[in-house]
Amino acid sequence: MSISTKVMAAAAVALLAGTVQPASAQVVGIATGQQGSLGFKTGQAVAKVANLKAGITARAQPMAGTAAYIPLINKGEVQFGFCNAVEAEYAFSGTGNFEGKMNPNLRLVGTMFPLNTGLMVVADTGIKTIQDLAKKKDLRIASEYKASNIIPYYIMGALANGGMTYDDFPNKVPVSSFVKGMLALGEDKVDVALVSYGSGAGRKVDAKLRARGGLKYVSLDNSAEGIAKFKAFLPAGNIVTMKATDKVPGMQEDVNLVRIPWVMVTHKDTPDDVVYKLTKAVAENKADLGKSFAAFKRANAKAMAPANKVPFHPGALKYYKEAGIKVGG
Numbered sequence: 538m539s540i541s542t543k544v545m546a547a548a549a550v551a552l553l554a555g556t557v558q559p560a561s562a563q564v565v566g567i568a569t570g571q572q573g574s575l576g577f578k579t580g581q582a583v584a585k586v587a588n589l590k591a592g593i594t595a596r597a598q599p600m601a602g603t604a605a606y607i608p609l610i611n612k613g614e615v616q617f618g619f620c621n622a623v624e625a626e627y628a629f630s631g632t633g634n635f636e637g638k639m640n641p642n643l644r645l646v647g648t649m650f651p652l653n654t655g656l657m658v659v660a661d662t663g664i665k666t667i668q669d670l671a672k673k674k675d676l677r678i679a680s681e682y683k684a685s686n687i688i689p690y691y692i693m694g695a696l697a698n699g700g701m702t703y704d705d706f707p708n709k710v711p712v713s714s715f716v717k718g719m720l721a722l723g724e725d726k727v728d729v730a731l732v733s734y735g736s737g738a739g740r741k742v743d744a745k746l747r748a749r750g751g752l753k754y755v756s757l758d759n760s761a762e763g764i765a766k767f768k769a770f771l772p773a774g775n776i777v778t779m780k781a782t783d784k785v786p787g788m789q790e791d792v793n794l795v796r797i798p799w800v801m802v803t804h805k806d807t808p809d810d811v812v813y814k815l816t817k818a819v820a821e822n823k824a825d826l827g828k829s830f831a832a833f834k835r836a837n838a839k840a841m842a843p844a845n846k847v848p849f850h851p852g853a854l855k856y857y858k859e860a861g862i863k864v865g866g
Contacts, residue, residue, distance in 0.1 A: 812852025
């Protein structure tokens with residue numbers, strides 16, 4: 538065989554290898570938040586399971602946040618990412634914090650785990666319920682959240698539950714981020730802010746306010762009327778009763794809080810088999826996911842496909858049908 542023939546043969550083998558490799562090792566990008574964030578930790582855990590259990594080479598890609606990467610998923614420039622179910626609806630329909638910016642190519646993969654949160658005040662205010670808060674509208678309430686612009690909608694949903702809006706509070710105090718809003722409670726800059734259930738920042742603030750009784754969650758109205766008011770504003774959310782515990786700040790008694798699913802989204806044209814494999818890996822590897830990120834210990838495969846305005850991807854639907862998981866429940 539001549540040198541030129543050998544070169545051509547080698548090139549042909551290399552070309553063949555190049556065309557065969559992607560089929561045996563699918564590579565996908567998973568957009569996440571910045572290091573240390575909820576999105577980052579979720580993405581790292583899912584990428585690890587995808588690599589080890591699904592035969593997918595997944596690469597986590599840290600970005601500025603949901604507002605930065607959801608449009609990229611809509612364009613097909615990155616395959617997967619995470620957001621809460623309310624924000625998914627807003628992004629898809631071009632409403633809320635995505636006002637006028639529709640992302641019609643988004644599709645749901647499924648719920649990773651539920652997010653529990655609620656309005657918090659300092660215990661010595663005497664406020665226990667949303668009805669109590671309605672009587673003290675002169676309080677300073679955290680607002681804007683420019684770096685986390687979905688957060689005001691959580692707050693507005695909780696206020697709607699009590700028949701209120703942000704405009705009922707003349708003392709709105711701008712904060713830059715979710716964490717800054719929590720810390721502002723401890724710095725006596727605000728009287729009302731949103732705080733994640735059991736969050737590290739919440740624990741720090743609670744300890745700082747020990748002389749004033751610590752923090753206290755504001756219990757929402759879980760009557761049929763109260764839930765309807767909440768759902769009219771945040772249809773993808775729910776109101777759940779959390780039992781009293783001394784392990785979580787603000788839980789001196791049973792409290793009704795906001796629960797919204799933390800979901801994975803993808804592009805409508807992401808290959809069905811890739812979405813199917815990733816959905817299956819998430820649903821069937823809770824223990825491994827929980828070792829990487831403790832929030833996955835709250836995961837429930839049977840609740841992975843709740844009702845949402847965003848359609849589910851066909852690959853995810855295929856898995857849910859096989860696994861007997863109700864869609865839209």
